Amino acid sequence: MTPDIARQLLFGMMRIRHVEEAISARYAEQAMRCPVHLCSGQEAVSTAAGLALRRSDFAVSGHRAHGHYLGKGGDLPAMLAEIYGKKTGCAGGRGGSMHLIDESVGFMGSTAIVGNTIPVGVGLGLSIKLSGGDQVSCVFLGDGAVETGVFFESLNFAAVRKLPVLFICENNLYSVYSPLHVRQPVGRRIFELAQAIGVDAAHGDGNDVETVFGLIESAIAQIREGGGPRFLEFDTYRWREHCGPNFDNDIGYRTEQEYLKNRALEPIARQRQKLLLEGLLTDEQIASVEDSIQRETEAAFHFAIESPFPDAGDAHTRIYA
Amino acid sequence: MLIQESMRESNQATSRQLSFSKAINEALQIALAADDNVICYGLGTDDPKGIFGTTLGLQERFGNDRVFDMPLSENAMTGVAIGASLNGIRPVMCHQRLDFFLLAMDQLVNNAAKWFYMFDGQRSVPITIRLILGRGWGQGPTHSQNLQAWFAHIPGLKVVMPSSPADAKGLLLASIFDPNPVVFIEHRWLHNTIGEVPEGDARVEIGPLRIAREGGDITIVSMSYMTIEALHAANYLEERGVSCEILDLRCVNPIDWPAIFASVEKTGKLLVLDTGAQTGSIAGEIVARVAMQRMSSLTAPPARLAMPDVPEPTSFGMTAGFYIRAGDVARQVLDMLQLDRADVAVRLAEPVPHDVPGSWFTGPF
Ligand SMILES: Cc1ncc(C[n+]2csc(CCOP(=O)(O)OP(=O)(O)O)c2C)c(N)n1
Numbered sequence: 001m002t003p004d005i006a007r008q009l010l011f012g013m014m015r016i017r018h019v020e021e022a023i024s025a026r027y028a029e030q031a032m033r034c035p036v037h038l039c040s041g042q043e044a045v046s047t048a049a050g051l052a053l054r055r056s057d058f059a060v061s062g063h064r065a066h067g068h069y070l071g072k073g074g075d076l077p078a079m080l081a082e083i084y085g086k087k088t089g090c091a092g093g094r095g096g097s098m099h100l101i102d103e104s105v106g107f108m109g110s111t112a113i114v115g116n117t118i119p120v121g122v123g124l125g126l127s128i129k130l131s132g133g134d135q136v137s138c139v140f141l142g143d144g145a146v147e148t149g150v151f152f153e154s155l156n157f158a159a160v161r162k163l164p165v166l167f168i169c170e171n172n173l174y175s176v177y178s179p180l181h182v183r184q185p186v187g188r189r190i191f192e193l194a195q196a197i198g199v200d201a202a203h204g205d206g207n208d209v210e211t212v213f214g215l216i217e218s219a220i221a222q223i224r225e226g227g228g229p230r231f232l233e234f235d236t237y238r239w240r241e242h243c244g245p246n247f248d249n250d251i252g253y254r255t256e257q258e259y260l261k262n263r264a265l266e267p268i269a270r271q272r273q274k275l276l277l278e279g280l281l282t283d284e285q286i287a288s289v290e291d292s293i294q295r296e297t298e299a300a301f302h303f304a305i306e307s308p309f310p311d312a313g314d315a316h317t318r319i320y321a
Numbered sequence: 322m323l324i325q326e327s328m329r330e331s332n333q334a335t336s337r338q339l340s341f342s343k344a345i346n347e348a349l350q351i352a353l354a355a356d357d358n359v360i361c362y363g364l365g366t367d368d369p370k371g372i373f374g375t376t377l378g379l380q381e382r383f384g385n386d387r388v389f390d391m392p393l394s395e396n397a398m399t400g401v402a403i404g405a406s407l408n409g410i411r412p413v414m415c416h417q418r419l420d421f422f423l424l425a426m427d428q429l430v431n432n433a434a435k436w437f438y439m440f441d442g443q444r445s446v447p448i449t450i451r452l453i454l455g456r457g458w459g460q461g462p463t464h465s466q467n468l469q470a471w472f473a474h475i476p477g478l479k480v481v482m483p484s485s486p487a488d489a490k491g492l493l494l495a496s497i498f499d500p501n502p503v504v505f506i507e508h509r510w511l512h513n514t515i516g517e518v519p520e521g522d523a524r525v526e527i528g529p530l531r532i533a534r535e536g537g538d539i540t541i542v543s544m545s546y547m548t549i550e551a552l553h554a555a556n557y558l559e560e561r562g563v564s565c566e567i568l569d570l571r572c573v574n575p576i577d578w579p580a581i582f583a584s585v586e587k588t589g590k591l592l593v594l595d596t597g598a599q600t601g602s603i604a605g606e607i608v609a610r611v612a613m614q615r616m617s618s619l620t621a622p623p624a625r626l627a628m629p630d631v632p633e634p635t636s637f638g639m640t641a642g643f644y645i646r647a648g649d650v651a652r653q654v655l656d657m658l659q660l661d662r663a664d665v666a667v668r669l670a671e672p673v674p675h676d677v678p679g680s681w682f683t684g685p686f
């Protein structure tokens with residue numbers, strides 16, 4: 001871990017957190033008229049993966065994709081404009097929060113049906129294998145997506161054809177309000193399941209960004225050398241409600257104690273503390289980065305809010321290529 | 322056997338007689354040879370039967386990287402095709418029965434059909450899905466479903482249903498090189514039919530229908546295998562002094578409305594034949610659209626013949642009279658023209674056996 005990467009990991013997480021919290025703060029204005037699934041609390045995986053992957057590597061994701069998109073190098077103003085349904089959005093306003101794309105940085109798309117980009121990422125892996133480069137295709141998924149049939153099918157195919165695919169599972173314990181224990185047998189480890197399907201797998205603390213980065217980096221190196229697919233599971237926790245801007249610990253599906261306990265594991269504070277202690281950063285430096293993130297985000301919101309909507313007539317275009 | 326001979330194939334010097342399945346095979350060979358990005362996979366692609374002969378020899382010629390068998394994972398493998406296509410590959414997937422493909426509806430409907438639209442036209446999904454329709458020979462409720470109307474209902478998909486060997490080849494080539502997802506539906510009863518097929522990369526445009534027979538008294542719009550039965554009926558009806566115009570749709574999304582309207586304006590009568598169940602059918606859509614937009618051209622109420630709204634039975638006993646054959650078409654036409662239908666029963670009796678396209682079809686699949 002070089003000091004530079006250690007710092008970039010911190011700053012990347014701070015940026016994603018700030019954007020998510022800013023969306024949360026503004027959501028009540030009713031101008032972002034689409035469901036948003038915020039990733040506050042889960043920034044470590046997005047940031048580490050984005051940093052470990054090359055721009056030319058592919059990534060696909062699901063409904064909770066803001067962090068993955070930004071981590072991979074996606075365009076912040078275009079993402080916010082997309083959430084506002086504006087013409088300048090990364091999908092022209094046609095997709096919204098759940099359909100982010102920025103092919104210029106290899107972010108090939110995210111979709112709203114749980115599990116359904118898993119095989120798309122595998123197909124991108126197949127295309128890499130056919131063309132013979134050392135690119136990697138990264139698939140972001142949640143613990144809920146592990147329960148879909150397409151998960152098993154996709155891992156199986158990636159394993160049988162030894163495709164260059166990195167599966168990254170963020171296990172945040174919940175699928176909407178359903179806890180893990182009503183969905184999967186108690187005692188199962190998701191990464192062991194992947195292992196049993198035939199994909200080399202490992203597990204790590206998703207709140208320790210340097211650990212996350214290290215695991216992802218070595219998985220990518222193995223994949224680039226032709227080692228076939230790898231699967232990584234990280235323990236994380238989402239802070240806010242499944243869908244929307246609020247906290248929902250009061251509605252009864254999880255306890256305040258559980259929330260507070262997990263929130264205390266906090267990936268950002270932890271990394272900041274570490275870097276301060278190691279003398280790799282000062283409070284002033286952090287404050288100045290915070291300041292520039294805030295200005296960048298404000299400008300991006302301004303851009304999104306000021307941008308025009310697409311014309312109503314555009315709804316009838318681009319059905320066929 | 323069948324009256325494919327009577328179909329109006331273009332009589333080019335460079336064409337020769339080929340079966341429908343050989344024509345498909347030839348299209349795949351040509352596409353794979355023309356473009357290194359074309360790949361072809363599906364259950365049994367490289368097995369000794371080669372999906373009714375349609376994929377025979379492909380793996381030997383193009384290798385296991387480009388032509389391969391696959392795990393029993395219809396949904397994921399459709400997503401794999403989509404993902405590969407996002408990076409320049411042109412996948413052709415083959416399924417021995419349409420029914421098996423129902424497991425892949427998520428990938429087809431939510432991803433393939435929507436990608437170009439929801440990502441603002443940044444990238445389309447040029448995949449081709451070959452689906453084979455079963456019918457008869459005890460295929461039964463889950464090996465015989467003709468669900469083209471489902472697919473045609475989804476904006477963003479193209480749905481192709483050839484009836485002649487030349488169109489099978491030409492439309493498959495066009496489908497593979499089309500920038501959009503195409504569902505390419507082959508009726509099993511057509512695989513052994515023979516017709517003139519041009520050599521080389523002879524693509525047929527997706528969209529325009531084919532006038533399979535010109536006539537002035539009634540417009541019969543048909544698709545896929547029903548075109549064959551319609552042609553049989555038309556031969557008989559000609560002897561009765563009735564001139565049928567047969568429009569072979571070739572493609573059920575998009576539908577060639579101008580050609581249908583033009584024919585109805587000429588004949589004043591419309592009968593639509595469909596290989597699928599009646600409710601929610603393509604035939605229903607065509608009848609509705611013609612009634613709404615060309616009512617004044619019609620001199621009789623439009624009609625349709627589609628499969629009954631029941632699952633297809635397996636038993637030979639229960640399928641007697643079940644399929645729409647030339648006799649049913651002829652009776653319907655005569656009724657619409659208020660002509661006597663007395664000798665249809667004799668001249669166009671249900672074939673024996675009734676559950677196969679011809680006595681040469683001996684199963685098991
Ligand atoms: C196939 C499907 N079923 C149900 C839903 C509704 N849904 C949206 S998000 C979600 C939970 C997914 O959980 P997980 O994969 O762990 O991701 P997380 O929300 O925890 O990030 C569900 C069930 C859906 N979008 N797609």
